[in-house]
Amino acid sequence: MPPTELQLRIALTMIPDVGPITAKNLIQNLGSVHAIFGESRENLMRIRGIGPRLSAAITSSRLMEAAAKEEAFIARHRIKVSYYQDPDYPRRLKQCEDGPILLYSHGTDCLNAAKILSVVGTRRATFYGKETCRELIGGLASLFGDLVIVSGLAYGIDVAAHRAALENGLPTAAVLGHGLSTIYPRVHRETAKTISRQGALVTDFHSGMGPEKNNFLRRNRIIAGLSDAVLVIESGETGGALITADLAGSYSREVMAVPGRISDQRSKGCNDLIKDNAAAMVTSPEDIACILKWQTPEMMEYPTLFRASSFTPPEKKILCLIGEAPGITPEAISQRTDTPIHTVLSMLVEMELKAWVAVLPGNRYMLKTKPSWDPENRNNMLFNIV
Numbered sequence: 001m002p003p004t005e006l007q008l009r010i011a012l013t014m015i016p017d018v019g020p021i022t023a024k025n026l027i028q029n030l031g032s033v034h035a036i037f038g039e040s041r042e043n044l045m046r047i048r049g050i051g052p053r054l055s056a057a058i059t060s061s062r063l064m065e066a067a068a069k070e071e072a073f074i075a076r077h078r079i080k081v082s083y084y085q086d087p088d089y090p091r092r093l094k095q096c097e098d099g100p101i102l103l104y105s106h107g108t109d110c111l112n113a114a115k116i117l118s119v120v121g122t123r124r125a126t127f128y129g130k131e132t133c134r135e136l137i138g139g140l141a142s143l144f145g146d147l148v149i150v151s152g153l154a155y156g157i158d159v160a161a162h163r164a165a166l167e168n169g170l171p172t173a174a175v176l177g178h179g180l181s182t183i184y185p186r187v188h189r190e191t192a193k194t195i196s197r198q199g200a201l202v203t204d205f206h207s208g209m210g211p212e213k214n215n216f217l218r219r220n221r222i223i224a225g226l227s228d229a230v231l232v233i234e235s236g237e238t239g240g241a242l243i244t245a246d247l248a249g250s251y252s253r254e255v256m257a258v259p260g261r262i263s264d265q266r267s268k269g270c271n272d273l274i275k276d277n278a279a280a281m282v283t284s285p286e287d288i289a290c291i292l293k294w295q296t297p298e299m300m301e302y303p304t305l306f307r308a309s310s311f312t313p314p315e316k317k318i319l320c321l322i323g324e325a326p327g328i329t330p331e332a333i334s335q336r337t338d339t340p341i342h343t344v345l346s347m348l349v350e351m352e353l354k355a356w357v358a359v360l361p362g363n364r365y366m367l368k369t370k371p372s373w374d375p376e377n378r379n380n381m382l383f384n385i386v
Helices: 005-014 020-030 033-038 041-045 052-058 061-076 127-143 157-167 186-197 215-225 240-250 265-275 285-292 297-301 313-324 330-337 341-353
Strands: 080-083 102-107 115-121 147-151 172-175 199-203 229-233 254-258 357-360 364-367 369-373 381-385
Touching: 005 020, 005 033, 005 061, 005 080, 005 102, 020 033, 041 052, 102 186, 115 127, 115 157, 115 215, 115 240, 115 285, 127 147, 127 157, 127 229, 127 254, 127 285, 147 157, 157 172, 157 186, 172 186, 172 215, 186 199, 215 240, 229 240, 229 265, 229 285, 240 254, 240 265, 254 265, 254 285, 313 330, 313 341, 313 364, 330 341, 341 357
Parallel strands: 115 147, 115 229, 147 172, 172 199, 229 254
Antiparallel strands: 080 102, 102 199, 357 364, 369 381
């Protein structure tokens, strides 16, 4: 019985030392995977970069046997396989020259979502890092229900990002550094099961591949390539999160980082990214939305109100409320923001002096400025009096 198309594609990814770029070159030179495995050993050796060792591996019967076993595993566990030329292959990965030939996934179809954010960081996350991760993803979930969070299921920030997405009803994709026959680390098995129901477990490794150290760089390429941007929350001076950020930059993705204390070694990588202008500084969900130009109707009308660098969080909360409910009273603001009335009144006086708000008859407030966005300078907010 001749091998199936899927079996041939799997076999191509199993050839030792043949990565995605070389495999794609072989397909381009010979026309198809059928042609690759239909060529004689002598003809394969004539192709640039294919010597005696690789030509012997390509024509080995053991390769097809291994691919057949993998195909049976895929069918048995109902795993989706996306080929890089398929229409449903993740469109962002198609933009990456070294995107995988095959991508295996178990779960829902969420890898072509309108908005995808990768969140990475140290495995030794602090309380600050985990809480910041949770707050940022929770805030984004309240703004964008069509967002997918991607990470690597590792200890620390990775699993915190997945769990924050799950808690807030967002799909999340865990990119694994091994095949789908196992979960690493084992303590995240229950989280992985939930992810497979509310997102997807994703890998380009066949089922026989375990969590070997060298696999995680390949995993990081997919984390970077799958998304619109990479957000780094806590990272030391070196580590996988910084490698992922660097890969994201090479793929022309946005890179963002959460700052930390200058004395905290677990924030040094993030602080250095920001200092070196290799990442945009993020302190709120609205920062992420503005950097990526993800807009809700409210943001389109009042974009400046969603810049954390323009206002303090309490100011932003009150200004957003006034924008949503023009003519609101200080008492209603106090009640809806859970802020003491004396604090609200003091802030409203300051905002009136700054010409941010105007007082209407009956001690009611409205926005006095019509904010606009200068696309050439994300930190330059222009105000025009209404």
